[in-house]
Amino acid sequence: MNLKISALEFVDEVKNGxxxxxxxxxxxxxxxxxxxxxxxxxxxxxSKAVEQAREVDKKIKSGEKxxxxxxxPISIKDNICIKHSKTTCASKMLENFVAPYDxxxxxxxxxxxxxxxxxxxxxEFAMGLTTEFSAYGPSRNPWNTDYVPGxxxxxxxxxxxxFECIASLGSDTGGSVRNPASFCSTVGYKPTYGLISRYxxxxxxxxxxxxxxxxRTVKDTAFLLNILAGLDPNDNTTIDNGKKDYLSGIxxxxxxxxxxxxxxxxxxxxxxxxxxxxxxxxxxxxxxxAVCEETSIDMVKYSVASYYTIAAxxxxxxxxxxxxxxxxxxFPVEGFEFNxxxxxxxxxxxxxxxxxxxxxxxxPSSGHAGKYFLKALKVKSKLTKEVTEAFKKYDYLVAPTVPxxxxxxxxxxxxxxALFLVDINTVMSNLTGIPSISVPYAISNGLPIGMQLLxxxxxxxxxxxxxxxxxxxxxxPEVPI
Amino acid sequence: MxxxxxxxxxQLTKLESKLFCSCKANYRxxxxxxxxxPICMGLPGTLPRLNQxxxxxxxxxxxxxxxxxxxxxxxxxxxxxxxxxxxxxQITQLNIYGDTSVGGTGSIMVxxxxxxxxxxxxxxxxxxxxxxxxxxxxxxxxxxxxRAGTPLVEIVTEPDFENPKEVREFLNILSDLLENLDVSxxxxxxxxxxxANVSIEGGNKVEIKNINSFHDLEKAVHFEITRQQSLFxxxxxxxxxxRHWDDKRKITIxxxxxxxxxxxxxxxxxxxxxxxxxxxxxxxxxxxxxESISSKKERYxxxxxxxxxxxxxxxxxxxxxxxxxxxxxxxNAKEIANIITTDLMGLVDTTAKRENSKxxxxxxxxxxxxxxSGKLTRTSAKNALYEIVKTGKELSQIISELDLGNVSDxxxxxxxxxxVxxxxPQAVEQARSNPQTINFLVGKVMxxxxxxxxxxxxxxxLKQNIE
Numbered sequence: 001m002n003l004k005i006s007a008l009e010f011v012d013e014v015k016n017g018x019x020x021x022x023x024x025x026x027x028x029x030x031x032x033x034x035x036x037x038x039x040x041x042x043x044x045x046x047s048k049a050v051e052q053a054r055e056v057d058k059k060i061k062s063g064e065k066x067x068x069x070x071x072x073p074i075s076i077k078d079n080i081c082i083k084h085s086k087t088t089c090a091s092k093m094l095e096n097f098v099a100p101y102d103x104x105x106x107x108x109x110x111x112x113x114x115x116x117x118x119x120x121x122x123x124e125f126a127m128g129l130t131t132e133f134s135a136y137g138p139s140r141n142p143w144n145t146d147y148v149p150g151x152x153x154x155x156x157x158x159x160x161x162x163f164e165c166i167a168s169l170g171s172d173t174g175g176s177v178r179n180p181a182s183f184c185s186t187v188g189y190k191p192t193y194g195l196i197s198r199y200x201x202x203x204x205x206x207x208x209x210x211x212x213x214x215x216r217t218v219k220d221t222a223f224l225l226n227i228l229a230g231l232d233p234n235d236n237t238t239i240d241n242g243k244k245d246y247l248s249g250i251x252x253x254x255x256x257x258x259x260x261x262x263x264x265x266x267x268x269x270x271x272x273x274x275x276x277x278x279x280x281x282x283x284x285x286x287x288x289x290a291v292c293e294e295t296s297i298d299m300v301k302y303s304v305a306s307y308y309t310i311a312a313x314x315x316x317x318x319x320x321x322x323x324x325x326x327x328x329x330x331f332p333v334e335g336f337e338f339n340x341x342x343x344x345x346x347x348x349x350x351x352x353x354x355x356x357x358x359x360x361x362x363x364p365s366s367g368h369a370g371k372y373f374l375k376a377l378k379v380k381s382k383l384t385k386e387v388t389e390a391f392k393k394y395d396y397l398v399a400p401t402v403p404x405x406x407x408x409x410x411x412x413x414x415x416x417x418a419l420f421l422v423d424i425n426t427v428m429s430n431l432t433g434i435p436s437i438s439v440p441y442a443i444s445n446g447l448p449i450g451m452q453l454l455x456x457x458x459x460x461x462x463x464x465x466x467x468x469x470x471x472x473x474x475x476x477p478e479v480p481i
Numbered sequence: 482m483x484x485x486x487x488x489x490x491x492q493l494t495k496l497e498s499k500l501f502c503s504c505k506a507n508y509r510x511x512x513x514x515x516x517x518x519p520i521c522m523g524l525p526g527t528l529p530r531l532n533q534x535x536x537x538x539x540x541x542x543x544x545x546x547x548x549x550x551x552x553x554x555x556x557x558x559x560x561x562x563x564x565x566x567x568x569x570x571q572i573t574q575l576n577i578y579g580d581t582s583v584g585g586t587g588s589i590m591v592x593x594x595x596x597x598x599x600x601x602x603x604x605x606x607x608x609x610x611x612x613x614x615x616x617x618x619x620x621x622x623x624x625x626x627x628r629a630g631t632p633l634v635e636i637v638t639e640p641d642f643e644n645p646k647e648v649r650e651f652l653n654i655l656s657d658l659l660e661n662l663d664v665s666x667x668x669x670x671x672x673x674x675x676x677a678n679v680s681i682e683g684g685n686k687v688e689i690k691n692i693n694s695f696h697d698l699e700k701a702v703h704f705e706i707t708r709q710q711s712l713f714x715x716x717x718x719x720x721x722x723x724r725h726w727d728d729k730r731k732i733t734i735x736x737x738x739x740x741x742x743x744x745x746x747x748x749x750x751x752x753x754x755x756x757x758x759x760x761x762x763x764x765x766x767x768x769x770x771x772e773s774i775s776s777k778k779e780r781y782x783x784x785x786x787x788x789x790x791x792x793x794x795x796x797x798x799x800x801x802x803x804x805x806x807x808x809x810x811x812x813n814a815k816e817i818a819n820i821i822t823t824d825l826m827g828l829v830d831t832t833a834k835r836e837n838s839k840x841x842x843x844x845x846x847x848x849x850x851x852x853x854s855g856k857l858t859r860t861s862a863k864n865a866l867y868e869i870v871k872t873g874k875e876l877s878q879i880i881s882e883l884d885l886g887n888v889s890d891x892x893x894x895x896x897x898x899x900x901v902x903x904x905x906p907q908a909v910e911q912a913r914s915n916p917q918t919i920n921f922l923v924g925k926v927m928x929x930x931x932x933x934x935x936x937x938x939x940x941x942x943l944k945q946n947i948e
Contacts, residue, residue, distance in 0.1 A: 081526045094525065102521050103526060113766050176886055208749025236753050313748060317560050320569035321523050325624075338622075364746045373748070432786040 001027035003163040007072060007220040010166055014060070014070040017480050021071025025053035025115055028073045032164045034115065035481060040139045041158035043078050044086060045118040055383040056113050067113030074109065075159040075168040078119035079126055081212065089202050090134035091124045092348040095329050103200020104232045105169060105211055114226050115151070117165050120244050121155030122377075124350045125319065126171055126204045128152050129179050129422050132413050135353040140409070141183060141481045145448055147406045150183030152176040156214045157184035162481055164209070167220055170339065171201055173209035174307050175401075175426025178438035182401035182450025185440040185476060187215045187467070190426075192457045193433035194239040197232035197291065203318040205311035208430040218439065218468040222246035234390070239458070254469045255289035257395040265399035265425040267370035274400045275446035281441055281451045284473040286307060290372065292398070295390055299383035300428060304384070304420055308356075308429035309376035310365050316360025319353065322346065334379075355416065380440045384432045391434075391456035396466050399425050401438040401450035435460045437467045440476055448476075485648060486678040488638035489493035490633055491659055494666045499630035500605045501529035501572070508627035511670065525566030528752045535632040536583065539603040540665045541760060541766050543584025545662055545773070546598050553757050556750040561743055561864055563623050565608040572750050573604035573635075581635075583758075586815055589658075591651045592909050597639040606631040628671075634664075636725075640678060647704040652695045654774075657797040661774055667695070668832055674911040679705040684712075684719035692726045700727045705733050746828060764918050777802055785814035791822050799833055801826070808842035811848035820849060824863050828870050837872025842865075847876040856880075860932035884933075891942070893928075894934055898942045901925045908946050919943055 001023060005013065013019045029049055036042050036197040046052075056071035058064075061091050076082060079089045081099035083106070085248050088094045088226045102110065109116075123133040131154025142162040143148040149158045153170025155179035158210040160168050172190040181188020188213045213224040232238045245421055256406040262284060266275060288429050324345035333341055349357070363372035390397060402422055412418045429436040441451035451470065455463035484802050496506040502520035505511075521528045536554070541549050557575040574582035584601030608629040613673045614620040636655070642648050656667035667673050675698045680686040689705055692698045709719050723734040772780075781792035794800050801821050811818045825845075848866060851857040857865065857880070869880045901922055902909055912919040919940070926939045 015490050031566065074919060080525075089525070099526065100524070101527075189873060199528050200526040203528075203752075206528075206750075207936065234530055236531055237528075237751070313746070314751065316745070317570050317748070320562065321525070321567065322561060323562070323569060323627070326522065326567065339562065363745070364748055366744050366746075370745075 001319040003027055003031055003116050005166070006217045007166050007215060008217070010072055011223075012071050019055040021056045021115070022050060025071060025073050026050045026115065028117055028163075028165060031162075032187050035162055036164060038140065038145055039142055039158050039164075040121055040137055040161055040314045041091060041110075041162065041164055041479075042075070042118040043088060043134075043136055046085075046116055048264050049073065049115050050118050052115050056115070059113070062087060067111055068107065069112040069114035072167070073113050073117040073158055073165045074114045075118055075120045076106070076116050077122050077126075077153050077156050077170045079122060079169070079171060079204075080105065080169060080203040081202070082119070083118060085119070087119070087202065088136075089125045090122045091350065092135045093328055094323070094348070095135075097327050099198065099200075104197035104234055105114055105228050106221050107198060107228050109448075118159075118161055118167060120153070120170075122170075123402060124155070124210075124353050125161075125202070125315070126152040126173055126176055127315070127352045127356055128361075130409070131155065131173065131180070132137065135350050138409055139302050141441075142447055142479050143185065143406070147447065148183065148409050148410050150180030150402070152180075153214065154180045157181050157188065160184070160186045160214050160216060161479055163479075166216070166233055167215040167224060170214050170428075171204075171206050171209055172212045172425070172430065173311060174423050174430050177212035177214060177345035178401050178426050178436065178450070178452060179422070181440075182405040182452075183436045184449060185443070185450070185479065186366075187213075187221050187223045187279055187437065187439055187471075188401075188450070189213055189225075189437040189464075190429055190435060191229070192239070192435045192460055194237045195241060195435070195458075196225075196228045197235040199232055203314070205314040206318060207314060208307075208310065208433075217252060217336070218437070218464055218471050219247065220264060221437070222250055222464050222468075225464070228346040229460075240388065244342055244461055246464055248466050250465055252465060252471075253288060254285070254395075254466050257290045257466065258294035258393065259285055259292045259352035259396045259398050260298065260390055260394035261292055262397050262399045262414050263294055263296050264298070265403065269421065270400070270403040273405065273442075274403055274449055276398045277442040277444070277449045278398075278451065281470065285398065285470060286413060286471070288469050290396075293393065295397070296381070297386045297390060297428070299379055301423070302379045303427050304318070306376040306379035306426050307423065307431055308359070308420060308430070309372050310380065312356045312360035312361070313364045313373050314362075315353075315356050319357055322349075330448050331430060350445055350465035353415075357423055380431045383428065387428065388456070394456065394464065398452040399452050399454075401425060401452040405444060405447045405449065429454060433457055435463050437463060439467050439471050439474075441470075441474055443477055446480070483643050483679070483681045483706055484640035485642035485644075486644075487636075487638045487648065487651075487698075488672040488676040489636040489638075490631030491542075491604075491636065491657065491665050491667075492672045493535055493632040493634060493664050493668075494631055494669055494672050494872035495535055495664050496532065496538060496715045498532055500532050500535050500632040501630055502601070503530075504630065508632055510632060511627050511917075513623070513625040513627060514721075516627040517577050521567065522626060524737065527773065529572060529750075531753055531756070532632065535603060536756060536758070537762070537766060537790055538632070539583040539601065540635050540763070541662055542636070542659070542664060543587065543601045544599065544763070544770065545768060546586035546587045546589050547583065548598055548601055549580070549759060550584060550763060551580045551582075552759070553754050553755045555582065556584055556753045557747050558750050560746045563607065564627075565610050565629070567608065567626060567629055570588045571605060571607065572753070574602035575747055577747070578749075581696070581755075589651075589654065591647060592871070593653055593770075594641070594647065596641045596651055599637040601637070602635045604633050604635060606633040640680070642695055645706070648869050649699045651933050652698065653797075655776055655777070657799075659801045661771055661841060663771065663799070670936070677705070679704050679709065681709045681713060681719070687719065687721065688723045689846060690723060690725055690736070693728060696730075697726060697728055700731055701733060705732065715881055732862065735745050785809075785811070785818070787815055791818050794822050794826075804840075804842055805846065808845040810846065811850075812847060812889065813853060816849035816853055817845055820845065820852075820862070823945060824866050825870075830866060840871045841873070845868050851876060851880075858932060858934065858936060860927065865923065865933070890940065894930075894938060895942055895946075897926055897929050897934070898946055899931065899938065900942075902946055912947055919947075
């Protein structure tokens, strides 16, 4: 069984009767058994996946209406709720939390007969960019297992990259889909804020994060977006996308489009191989008929500081509910005063979560808010203005997804500031709500480099078109696992 | 000068569902923790789903209290830990970053005095804590989340009250107003709660929390003023603090908690986008706005000549004024107003009795007509009303069943009058010397006719026959 096919190819193969969903899912589960001990992409594997695929096959055979995924095996980041299954956020705080409901994205995928092969590893509560902060141990980069796969949706990117599933859903708060996609050589997409419902995504920084697909191809992302996008009454921040078809016309090219090259994202500290890959990508884009020129977005230099201030503030509030009173892990309340119980219960949080929650308690507090939180909001609104200005001039912006190559596990874990700076090229999209996508672009010394394209809000369809155009210029080696 | 300011919490009990989910807003009849869902329990991954009706109801209150209403409103998070708060933050409103709560400054007249409203905000009610166990040592705290997420409107006043009486008058007007707007039933347990700020001349401001009814609010304010005055008289300084109302002992107690020091880290609730309250919505609400109590009263007095006092009582109660408006004709309006205020109010004095009442507005009109035409005496009418409320039968049926028809047949009545005169020689003698005491004899006739005798005719016959 060839597992190395795209989502669209899978649908064709099953539709045409060349393969059965059961055989494919069964082979996928075998693959997980083979490689996941090494990679640790999964926190949980769905023991009923093969059985569920068999049901889809039955539907196909009996001529019943079958959903558009035809039993496609998909992995789900473990901060997205699937009814009756554990959703841990890779935290000890939620090690026994069984969600009593489906996230909207899960309901939509179920309707389309997708099969969830398992819950993917992440940095605890999606806070991190290496997956090293998972309370259940790090995931490993399939391109070189000594290296981090990026994060926080590390498990998702690894599972797609290592053929442990066809596609995955991650979440992107400051780059958490695009960063691991770049490090693992997959497509990773953060949609316009509000395009995909967050209902059922466990909040970290709710005003800036989105669920996003991680796939093998840009077309696969468009395929999933057709299923996932649109208004949801359960998420008041969702927007009406007019039921766009993101696949139609995706290969119409970028002839005559104007692209700005963000100078602030290619400055100090950029790896030379990333820089040359970016310059190469720019010439490829020009080869496709686009006009590229350098541009400046001044506020980028404050964006990481602003991002961490806002994200920590919201995290401090969003994670306050984990007091272990209503759900969580086994720890009886008897004999405790309320506040001391919570203090004690919350010691189960890992170091990065604690770091951000302490930060989140401080930066918006009275007496300090003016210096930190309110200033961060100011940067956010100035940045948004600058980005809006830029898109008056350009159809797209381009920059490497991450300015450096994947690094070794353990290499930066004790240096939070160095880690924070890895986010410099991705947080802008979250702070301004614009869509952006990371496309696998190059391999340097066996390590992947992703290229990021950005467009203005609600231009997701156009963005996928450009990403697809860039993707067609690249031929990359196969993952060595 | 004594200064009192109020923060009134009013549940929007007339709404179907909670503020952010589809659980019932009426949580009162459920077993603990059954009127809950993943959203109001704040389960991981859930998001608030705003009940638009709540925005409209809250805006209606703001408009009725003459408050400014902003173009766009926003929600904020108030972050603190408490066992009754499932998310450990409350979604509420705030005006410190511009006027974004449902109501800005406004005012309402209480008698001749203007009480200024500081703001009106919409927020979610927390759950309820129930303490069990007698001593603090073995006390356990139970949490019922049925109430969590119930839509709550907070009305904040300026410190414009000078004494408990003004507070009481304001509360009466306010609860009538809320009932009239059909947003809340103030009689429901816990539907109206309040905090108060009290300071006397030369003292600090003291906040009293945890007052669970309007009735106790007046008491708490009274207690607090007395306490502060007594401290002041003994030259003990009045500490600026938060005190809790102990509704068992009816006193305020200094709260040892550091509530004053809490930093709520307010910030914008990102899960609820800004909501436009456009001109069109405001116009629509204006059209829906029921007639105000004061204009109702004026209509009753000027149009029908109903006395000020009766009009006051009638207009301030939505149930009775609705009944009045639906039943009266120009001719019998005054009679109906009298029936409602003198007889009906005694018959249906509780919500349950009102709900069980079988009285139709048309029956009330029939009854008033029967009195005005002399077909029924007031006493018989009262008896008939009792039956109508109980059985819902038509007036004509009740009159024949209970034999309530007026005894206005002169011959028949004369017989009874003569009988009474012969039975009561002493009273007759008295009535001759003091005409006012003739009422005793009228009463006797009424007794014998079970109240059916025409009072005027009886009086005339008595007068003729004792002279």
